[in-house]
Amino acid sequence: ETGVTQSPTHLIKTRGQQVTLRCSSQSGHNTVSWYQQALGQGPQFIFQYYREEENGRGNFPPRFSGLQFPNYSSELNVNALELDDSALYLCASSMGSSDSGANVLTFGAGSRLTVL
Amino acid sequence: GQNIDQPTEMTATEGAIVQINCTYQTSGFNGLFWYQQHAGEAPTFLSYNVLDGLEEKGRFSSFLSRSKGYSYLLLKELQMKDSASYLCAVRDSNYQLIWGAGTKLIIKP
Numbered sequence: 362e363t364g365v366t367q368s369p370t371h372l373i374k375t376r377g378q379q380v381t382l383r384c385s386s387q388s389g390h391n392t393v394s395w396y397q398q399a400l401g402q403g404p405q406f407i408f409q410y411y412r413e414e415e416n417g418r419g420n421f422p423p424r425f426s427g428l429q430f431p432n433y434s435s436e437l438n439v440n441a442l443e444l445d446d447s448a449l450y451l452c453a454s455s456m457g458s459s460d461s462g463a464n465v466l467t468f469g470a471g472s473r474l475t476v477l
Numbered sequence: 478g479q480n481i482d483q484p485t486e487m488t489a490t491e492g493a494i495v496q497i498n499c500t501y502q503t504s505g506f507n508g509l510f511w512y513q514q515h516a517g518e519a520p521t522f523l524s525y526n527v528l529d530g531l532e533e534k535g536r537f538s539s540f541l542s543r544s545k546g547y548s549y550l551l552l553k554e555l556q557m558k559d560s561a562s563y564l565c566a567v568r569d570s571n572y573q574l575i576w577g578a579g580t581k582l583i584i585k586p
């Protein structure tokens with residue numbers, strides 16, 4: 362059973378650029394959620410996808426967008442990058458919709474984005 | 478607003494016991510999670526509480542009191558590999574996870 366994989370692991374962008382981060386969910390999982398984790402902070406929920414539909418969103422502007430594909434992999438896109446977007450971006454997969462019991466999240470190792 | 482409070486940092490000795498507290502104020506409650514995160518790595522699941530009381534899993538136990546908005550994670554027989562950040566997260570009425578900033582646990586020999 363493969364875990365959650367994310368790419369790229371590290372990347373550097375400049376203000377105003379756009380970035381796409383990718384995530385392959387754990388085998389058997391159909392729900393993917395994305396989190397932003399600043400240094401020394403807990404993860405902040407960006408959004409969640411279940412069966413290719415967004416079914417929850419945190420307090421992030423529209424320039425943060427995403428997709429989920431039929432194989433349950435996912436992308437996070439961030440447009441018009443700002444310095445404060447520098448963070449670790451975590452993808453997590455789980456089985457079932459958000460209200461199904463413990464719904465334990467399996468996290469990927471993250472993509473560390475630096476915006477200069 | 479929604480808020481999860483945990484101590485920023487704690488220090489304990491190898492072989493000892495440590496209790497990491499978490500208090501929360503959220504719009505609704507649908508379960509509380511504890512995750513462990515080693516530096517530079519992904520968070521990994523430790524425990525889940527939805528009813529009041531103690532859940533024991535090996536060296537780790539987690540306690541919940543919904544009326545007090547309070548949980549703790551108890552780590553026994555501490556090992557050097559337990560040095561990590563411990564994240565408390567609450568699932569709110571919208572079934573979104575609200576995360577604390579994490580408690581960095583330092584284990585000394």
